[in-house]
Amino acid sequence: VELRALLLLPLCFPALQAQAPEAEKRLSEGSNLSLRCDYTPRTEIQQKKAWCRLRENKCEPVVETIGGPNSHSYNEKVTKGKITIEDIRYYRIVxxxxxxxxxxxxxTYSCAYRSSTNTYIPLRTIPLTVFKELHKWENESLSVQCPYSTMVYPLETKFWCQREDQAECKEVVRISHYSTxxxxPAVNGRTRIQDDTQSRTLTITIQNLQTQDSGVYWCxxxxxxxxxxxxxxxxxxxxMLAQTTASSTTSTTQPTPSGNSPPPSSNAHTFSILSGxxxxxxxxxxxxLIVACIxxxxxxxxRGNKQEEDIYDKPDDIAQLDRTERTESPKDDSEDLQYITLNHKFQLSPEAPLYCNVEPSQVHRKPADENVEYAVITLK
Known part of the structure; x- marks a missing residue:
């Protein structure tokens, strides 16, 4: 911001002597600026309105309305590049x-109107600062360039300083005309500054950045x-610890941001995919799990009240299973003792028949018919 231009504004614009400079507007790169300027009834609505920039104590119109006595419309809008000016005459607003x-x-910019003597009378003066945002990781290096206009002399001493408040800036490193x-380059600790007078550009490099280096800086x-x-x-x-934590959380390697762009968001993208x-x-x-439970x-x-049972049954009448008239040597009773195991899933009623496997010798046989002889005995 050219503060010197603000001090000389009353000399350039006598009508500005009663007007106090406004507070500085600070916006980041890529932002938009919108403002309005009211003009008094003393201002002719046909007069040209302009948005001008103060350079070397002069108002240089950036964009200007056509105006003139033949202009009778209530609104006039003119666009030049990325700047638009609109004169709303009904409300006397620019x-x-x-x-x-x-x-x-x-x-430093001014809303102004052109007087009958072809001089620009300011309606409102705005100091504007547009700053670059830089995002870096700890232990990285930073390199920035500051092109300067013809308002800065090539052999003039230039500084890289850290801003502490609205007007104060703490010097970090300077380069004089001897070095130029x-x-x-001029070096101070981790910071180096070099001035290329041919391209009118300052280059500042900071090695091994630390978190305490965060702040606002000026060329x-x-x-x-x-x-x-x-x-x-x-x-x-x-x-750097925050970077490492983020990398371990997403199980990916965090790429290191380069240039002046913010750190890339690949970790966030990978984390989103893994989460999905x-x-x-x-x-x-x-x-x-729900299907298995169902x-x-x-x-x-x-199954209901069905249950599994093991039944061990002993034949009621072993004698009937092995009744015989043979006189062969009998077998041991222990050999005739047979047990069976029947597994079933239903509880049997008392009337239900029971089936089992038995030895052939245990099968109940009908006794063979005996020959009956009849005799008549007479006692004398």
Missing amino acids: TITMTNLQAEDSG RSNS AVYRRYRFTPIMEFKLSVSN VLSILFILALIS RKCKQLKR
Whole structure:
């Protein structure tokens, strides 16, 4: 932001002497700026309205309405590049829109109207700072470039400083015209600065970044007893332990972010995929468990009061199973003792027949018919 330009505004624009400068607007790259400027009844609605940038104490119109005495419409809208100005005459309002802001858009701007003497009378003055956001991991290196305009002299001493409040900046390293002439960098600890006067670009490199390096930094020059920023950076250094924890959680290797872009989100993507797969497997396992439980319940219901029993039965009448008239030597009674085991799933009623396997010698046989002889005996 060109603070010097703000101090000289009353000299360029006498109508601004009663107007206090507004607070600085700070936006990140890629943001949009929208604001409105009211003009008083003293301002002719046909007068041209402009959005101008202060460079070397002069108002340079960036975009301007057509205006003129032949303009009688209630609204006039003009777009140039990413900047749009609209004059809403019915309400005596000028609106400004800037899209996709970049660091080089930083500067001091004014809503103004062109007077009858072709001078621009400011309605509102805005200091605008657009900063770059940098995201890095601990122990990495950082390299940034600050192109500077013709407003900065090539042999002027330039600084890399860390901003502490709205106006103060703590010097980290500087490069003087002696180093610039010899085209050699200036080094302070882990920070190095080099000035290429041919391309009008400062290059700053920081080695072995630490979490305490996080903060707001300026490429700046020192004028009127204060630092005047050329470009602003917002640096965030993340702890390496957090990176390692995230990698172990997702069982993947965290890629190291490069350049000035934020750390990649591949771990988050991998974690989402793994979470989805695990969720599907859990659902399938739960469905299988439910199906198994249902089948088990159906089997128990079908079984009812049925039970398994082991029946050990001893024949009631062993003698009937082995009745014979033979006179051969009898077998041991222990050999005639036979037991059977019958497994069944239903409880038998007392009237139900019982079947078993027996030895042939145990089969009940009908006794052979005996020959009966009849005799008549007479006693005398």
